Amino acid sequence: MPLPATWYDGESSRARAVRLGCAQGMLQLAFDDAETRQWPLESVAINPRLGRTPRILRLPDGARVEVADSPELEAWFQGAGGRIEGFADWLERRRGAIIASAALVLAATLLFLRFGMPWLAREVAERMPPAIERHASDQVVAMLERIHFKPSQVPAARRASLDRRFRALVAGEPRSAGMRLSIVRAPGIGPNAFALPDGRIFVTDELIGLAETDEEVLAVLAHEAGHHVHRHGMRGALESSSVFVIAGLLFGDASGSSLAVSIPATLLISGFSRGYEREADAYAFELLLRRGQSPKAFASMMRRLSAGVPKGLEQGAVGYLSTHPPSPERIAAAERAAAARR
Ligand SMILES: [Zn+2]
Structure with missing residues (x-):
């Protein structure tokens, strides 16, 4: 199931529509004009999940892809062995931790x-x-x-x-x-x-x-x-x-x-x-x-x-x-x- 995303060349603000897929450890980009590119997943950096903000993928050629967060993304990159979960995200998904930190602040x-x-x-x-x-x-x-x-x-x-x-x-x-x-x-x-x-x-x-x-x-x-x-x-x-x-x-x-x-x-x-x-x-x-x-x-x-x-x-x-x-x-x-x- 390809994910609709937006591609930026990393130099200008020009955007191109792109669909993201994943096969055999490769991130696949399919542009609207039928051009395709692919990168090994481990060469792509992805920012940590931060609430519902879009994920940013940094490609080896300096380009950047913005994509709505989705479980697929998580699955692809986790499969590649990347450590992608950020602390803020960890907090976000663990209300207990948030309550604990509030209690900590109160105690302090x-x-x-x-x-x-x-x-x-x-x-x-x-x-x-x-x-x-x-x-x-x-x-x-x-x-x-x-x-x-x-x-x-x-x-x-x-x-x-x-x-x-x-x-x-x-x-x-x-x-x-x-x-x-x-x-x-x-x-x-x-x-x-x-x-x-x-x-x-x-x-x-x-x-x-x-x-x-x-x-x-x-x-x-x-x-x-x-x-x-x-x-x-x-x-x-x-x-x-x-x-x-x-x-x-x-x-x-x-x-x-x-x-x-x-x-x-x-x-x-x-x-x-x-x-x-x-x-x-x-x-x-x-x-x-x-x-x-x-x-x-x-x-x-x-x-x-x-x-x-x-x-x-x-x-x-x-x-x-x-x-x-x-x-x-x-x-x-x-x-x-x-x-x-x-
Ligand atoms: Zn006294």
Whole structure:
């Protein structure tokens, strides 16, 4: 069964109608004007099947034949032992492979979000200009001052003592130069403490009021210092911001203006991942031990926080419990750290 095809001389665009046949390993061309030619099949190159696109045969004399794909063609050339199946064609005829590759792309994307994004966020956070850390922190503070912060009612002497002890606690620690303690009253937030990307660490009167000793407050502050040392604020904000914002910082938008807009919101709403909490805890226990203080204070503070907020204190939307979920594991870890000291 001859196949209708179109022949090109390989130099001009002039086309001739031709019929293709095959006999004894020879490709036979029969032109309309009765001229015939033939070539050994193994001397003819055929392009791989690509969906429903026409097949192109390249003849040894430089001419070219275009022919609709057909099972005959496949049979002729396979008989000649040619490897003619292309990868795209292979894919086309194997939906399973296509679905598998889609799944692969999805898996790669999820892996990127799970591991690549945190890595990228850390890399970017470590290169973040201090001006951007400050700017983002300023915005958070401005927002909190407008809505929540009131002047502290903790006696000035106790505040001064906490400040002094906090500075002694973190003296010489990495990134400690930026750390500043602020004590504020925040009835709408309740007992809480948090670190901003530029190193400002806030603790509320409400948390201090809940603590039995200043050691318990300092244990919480050590944990917050851990967030600052590990740049959790900026990393968390970067991770929860879009990939595009990071891409903008890497590839040009160095002003970080879009970032400055998105960071304050994420800092406030999202708390930290369990991984960050564990990292900050570990840092805090180690720091307390180095300063001769017991991580037990952290465990007792956590217990007090999880026992619930006493009457008269309002548990706000961004309370310590929502941003630092206390858990039996964290309390146990603090007690293990304390026990290991002896
Ligand atoms: Zn924390």
